[in-house]
Amino acid sequence: MPGNAQIIDGFIQAWNNLDMEAIMDHFTEDAEYANVPMGPPNVGKAAIRAFIEGFLGTTTEIQFVVHHQVEGATGVVMNERTDKLVMDGRTVELPVMGVFEFRDGKICAWRDYFDMGGFA
């Protein structure tokens, strides 16, 4: 069984491949996904799918570059990344930290922290 950090390695790869089904396969049914500066989390797989479909509708290239990633004794994973995106033909490089919680080998909570001004 892969450790949680390895699960996140696969999750990042799914994003970089723009692979919607592989991304969704990483979440529990009741998962909560928050872009913290954007407000309350998307709760449940249907809401998460709708949010990510919207995101991938405008994003044609993704490269999440992981600088550091750590897994704690409790299984929580955190990483520090630069999320390189091509959105509506515009290139964005967003400094991000994320935290991931797990249940039964799936992500049950994901929160990303970044500066909204980074999109401006």
Next chain:
Amino acid sequence: MPGNAQIIDGFIQAWNNLDMEAIMDHFTEDAEYANVPMGPPNVGKAAIRAFIEGFLGTTTEIQFVVHHQVEGATGVVMNERTDKLVMDGRTVELPVMGVFEFRDGKICAWRDYFDMGGFA
């Protein structure tokens, strides 16, 4: 010798105590401290001290509440926090993630990620 996560526990306590010297004692001479959305890091203890003195000049209460903290195999520590501050008499609650790198039991790099709009 305390682990790096324990060193950060003490560092957080020093902030909550508004204890300038205890805060500074945690850094290497050549440390780099970045509030990522605010731009390039403060480099070296003198620059870090000047920045923190400015911050503590307007901040009369600090409570850094740590929700999750993990230490990786390489010794890097990351945490997810709510930084509760009273600045110029105004209460601010800022969602933050931070990453800490170490050399010889001192912090040589610290980067905090948050939304600048959280100060508004």
